[in-house]
Amino acid sequence: MRAVRVVAVNVFRESVRDRVPYNLVLFAILLIASSYLLGQLTAGQDVKIIKDLGLAATSVFGLFIAIFIGIGLVSKEVERRSIYSLLSKPVSRAEFITGKYAGLVLTLAVNVTVMAIAVYLILAYMVWTEPPTIRAGWDAPGLDPAMLKAILLIFVELMLITALALFFSTFSTPLLSAGLTFGVYVAGHFNSDLKNFDKVVSSKVAAQLARGAYHVLPDLSAFDVKTQVVHGLPVTMGYVASTTLYGLAYVAGLLLVSTLIFSRRDFK
Amino acid sequence: MMKRRDLAMVALAAVAFAAAVSLQVLRDGWYPRDDPEQEQILYVRSGPALQRMALSFDALLADVYWIRAIQQYGGDRLSGPGARTKYQLLYPLLDLTTTLDPYFNIAYRFGAIFLSEAYPGGPGRPEQSVALLRKAITVMPNKWQYYHDIGFVYYWRWRDYQSAALWFNRASALPNAPNWLKPLAASMLVQGNDRASARFLWQQIAKSEEPWLRRSAQRSLLQLQALDQIDQLESVIRRFPPAAGEQYSWAGLFKRGVLIRQPVDPAGAPYVIDPETGHVRVADQSPLFPMPEEPRRLQ
Numbered sequence: 001m002r003a004v005r006v007v008a009v010n011v012f013r014e015s016v017r018d019r020v021p022y023n024l025v026l027f028a029i030l031l032i033a034s035s036y037l038l039g040q041l042t043a044g045q046d047v048k049i050i051k052d053l054g055l056a057a058t059s060v061f062g063l064f065i066a067i068f069i070g071i072g073l074v075s076k077e078v079e080r081r082s083i084y085s086l087l088s089k090p091v092s093r094a095e096f097i098t099g100k101y102a103g104l105v106l107t108l109a110v111n112v113t114v115m116a117i118a119v120y121l122i123l124a125y126m127v128w129t130e131p132p133t134i135r136a137g138w139d140a141p142g143l144d145p146a147m148l149k150a151i152l153l154i155f156v157e158l159m160l161i162t163a164l165a166l167f168f169s170t171f172s173t174p175l176l177s178a179g180l181t182f183g184v185y186v187a188g189h190f191n192s193d194l195k196n197f198d199k200v201v202s203s204k205v206a207a208q209l210a211r212g213a214y215h216v217l218p219d220l221s222a223f224d225v226k227t228q229v230v231h232g233l234p235v236t237m238g239y240v241a242s243t244t245l246y247g248l249a250y251v252a253g254l255l256l257v258s259t260l261i262f263s264r265r266d267f268k
Numbered sequence: 269m270m271k272r273r274d275l276a277m278v279a280l281a282a283v284a285f286a287a288a289v290s291l292q293v294l295r296d297g298w299y300p301r302d303d304p305e306q307e308q309i310l311y312v313r314s315g316p317a318l319q320r321m322a323l324s325f326d327a328l329l330a331d332v333y334w335i336r337a338i339q340q341y342g343g344d345r346l347s348g349p350g351a352r353t354k355y356q357l358l359y360p361l362l363d364l365t366t367t368l369d370p371y372f373n374i375a376y377r378f379g380a381i382f383l384s385e386a387y388p389g390g391p392g393r394p395e396q397s398v399a400l401l402r403k404a405i406t407v408m409p410n411k412w413q414y415y416h417d418i419g420f421v422y423y424w425r426w427r428d429y430q431s432a433a434l435w436f437n438r439a440s441a442l443p444n445a446p447n448w449l450k451p452l453a454a455s456m457l458v459q460g461n462d463r464a465s466a467r468f469l470w471q472q473i474a475k476s477e478e479p480w481l482r483r484s485a486q487r488s489l490l491q492l493q494a495l496d497q498i499d500q501l502e503s504v505i506r507r508f509p510p511a512a513g514e515q516y517s518w519a520g521l522f523k524r525g526v527l528i529r530q531p532v533d534p535a536g537a538p539y540v541i542d543p544e545t546g547h548v549r550v551a552d553q554s555p556l557f558p559m560p561e562e563p564r565r566l567q
Contacts, residue, residue, distance in 0.1 A: 041335050044478050045374060049331045056328040137477025139373065189323045224324040231371040 003091045004099040011103020012110075015069060020107060023061050028118045030057060047126050047138055051230045054119035055150055059226075061115065062108055062158040063185070069107070070165025071177040073100040074262065094259045097166065101255060104162050112155045116148070140232030149240050150229040156247035157223035161185060163254035164218070170262045188220030218250055310360055315367025322368065330369030337361035337375070341382060345389065355391035359383060362400060373411075374478060376404040380417040381473075381484055384425045386558060394425040415439035416449065420469060424560070429456045448472070467492050490534040491556050501531055501539065501548045515543035 034053055038046040074097075077083040086096065120143060127135065127142035135142065164184055168177035194217070197210030222243050225235045312318050322329040340361060344354045362379040366372050380401050384394035398421055404414045419435030422428045433456035440449035448468075455465055467489065474485035508526045510516055518541055521527040531539050537554035541547070550556045 041339070042331070044480065045331070045334065049335075052327045052331050056325050059324065133477055134479075139371070186323065190320070221324065226324065227327045227369060227371065230327060231373075233371065 003095040004102060007091065007096060007099025008103035008106060011073065011100055012106045015065075015104070015107040018069075020065060020069070020111070023065070024111060024114045024118075027057055027061055027115050031118055031122050044134070044137070047123065047130075047142055048230055050122055050126065051119070051147065052226065054115070054122070055147070055154065055226045055230070058112060058115045058119070058151065059154050059157070062112060062154065063161060065108060065111060066104070066158045066162040067165050067178055067181050067185075069104055070162045071169045071174045071181065073104060073166055074169045075174045075177070093263045097170070097255060097259045097262055101163060101166055104166075105159055108155065108158050108162065112151060112158070116151050119147070140230065144229065144232065146229045146232070146235065149235050150226050153223040153225055153240065153243060156244050157220055159251055160218055160220070160223075160247050160254075163251040163258070167254045167258045167261075170258045170265070184217065185220065188218045189224075190221075191217050191219045192221050219246070223247065310357055310364075313360055313364070315364050318364060319368055326368045330365050330372055330375075333361055333365040333368065334372065334375055337365060338378070354388070355393075358391055359393065359396040359400070363403075366400065366403060370407040373404075373408075376400055376414065377417060377478070377481065380414075380421060381481065384421050386425075386560070389558065394421045397421045397425075410442055412439040412442040412445040412449070415442065419453075420473075423456065423469070424466065433457045446472075463492055463495065487556065488560070491559055493534045494550055494556055494559065497531070497533065498539070498548045498550075502546070505541070505546045505548070509546070516541050516546035517543060 031050065031054060034050065038049045038053075042049050077086060087093070091099075123142045130142075140146065161181065165177060165181045168180045172180065191214055194210045194214035197214075198204075198207035201207055201210075225239075227233075228235050312321075318329065319326050337358060340357050341355070344358070347354065359379070362375050362383070365375045369375075380397045382390045383400065384390065384392070384397040386392045398418055401414045401418045401421075404411070408414070415435050416439040419432045419439060422435060423432035433453040436449050436453035436456065439445055440447075440453060452465065452468070470485045470488045470492065474482050474489065476482055476485070504526060505516065505521070508521065508524060510520050514520060518527065518530055522529075531548075533539055533550050533554055533556055535555040537551045537556070539548050540551050542549070550559055
């Protein structure tokens with residue numbers, strides 16, 4: 001366990017050295033600027049748009065971090081040949097993979113937390129400046145705690161994408177890993193279409209293959225509850241919990257397969 | 269400390285950027301590229317296709333289309349009555365917005381008011397308003413406001429009081445519906461319409477939380493006030509007609525001591541009198557122009 005922690009902390013430190021936190025500054029500037037500009041442009045829909053923009057930006061910035069750092073977690077060590085000195089220490093390959101993953105998830109957690117705080121601060125400002133008559137017209141309260149459900153599911157989705165990027169990076173080049181991860185990300189958002197493929201094709205085999213693909217590919221559209229929380233529609237705790245557990249189970253599966261592939265790699 | 273050579277390079281870069289900006293400004297002056305006809309382009313018109321392309325960012329894309337819809341509407345409204353493609357994109361933009369985010373309440377209500385507004389204030393397409401509101405009802409069947417808005421379009425734009433009453437009745441049966449909807453539906457059935465009903469409906473809309481909706485309602489209330497004033501003025505003019513061979517004019521009325529000053533509409537613009545018939549109307553330059561076609565009372 002100690003080895004996992006040491007690897008994870010090093011990944012986190014490295015991401016800070018790589019200036020990943022700069023994206024947080026960019027995010028904050030984007031939100032502050034937009035909150036002013038949107039008020040002029042959106043005919044009273046500024047709070048909705050700030051929520052939409054805040055949640056979408058959290059998701060996009062997190063996606064970039066997950067993919068572009070995730071694909072380099074293993075390959076960088078191999079390129080720099082630091083993998084030899086690492087594996088000569090009392091660190092198993094499973095601990096190495098788990099530690100690398102945990103480090104990036106920690107980076108993502110810090111990013112998502114700071115972005116969530118920034119969104120809530122901007123919303124608090126809006127609540128403070130808008131009169132009660134305007135606030136009464138909002139679909140959901142400005143400082144709606146239900147937004148945390150969407151943020152949690154974004155975070156779990158990012159955990160899953162990180163695990164995917166790490167999985168691909170254990171056996172392919174960084175460029176190919178990025179392409180594959182992004183491809184699965186896109187396919188994962190169309191996943192629900194595969195479920196109902198039998199309604200558009202007559203072939204039973206094709207329908208069953210599509211159904212199989214539905215279960216094999218990550219169901220990423222399930223993590224998207226942004227529209228619901230922005231409009232104050234109910235998102236049950238049961239849904240959030242079951243989707244989170246689904247994500248964690250998928251992550252566990254990917255980490256185990258990544259460890260298996262990485263254990264078989266020969267670095268001689 | 270910066271070296272001299274570095275400073276020179278920074279200065280040169282600043283000069284180069286300044287030159288680029290100056291050339292851009294000059295070129296835009298020499299070869300203007302703002303073609304309003306060209307701006308009226310919507311590359312993707314299929315909402316479901318856009319929804320797929322947006323992945324999980326459909327709500328954000330809906331916001332982009334919403335901003336475009338209100339910018340387009342504002343631009344068209346200010347562009348003068350001559351523009352050929354005026355308001356052409358308002359419905360498709362609102363349709364895309366509400367397909368991408370089916371709970372975008374204000375986009376439906378914006379469409380209800382402005383799609384049905386008569387030209388040049390709007391495209392004068394009440395059927396598009398109703399189509400958008402029917403789409404809202406399929407997503408949120410318990411929101412009485414959409415039923416009310418459809419009733420309003422039937423009443424105010426189509427003068428179809430039976431259908432308006434039907435929709436007001438449907439709205440009144442929904443949860444949280446205000447208690448004035450039922451009597452309103454009844455009055456529609458009994459007397460079709462009078463100015464008092466119109467005033468009442470606009471007063472309800474003027475209570476909305478949306479500033480633009482309030483502004484639109486306040487303008488309509490001023491138009492109703494102008495209609496009252498025009499009635500009073502015409503009644504006075506009928507009682508004091510000009511001498512045989514003379515035309516109707518404000519000057520003639522002042523001379524005969526009927527009026528002491530030029531009457532102005534509630535927005536402050538002087539009324540216009542028809543020299544032949546003596547009919548009074550708001551001036552073309554008035555913020556209240558064009559006036560709504562007034563609903564008629566049922567016989």
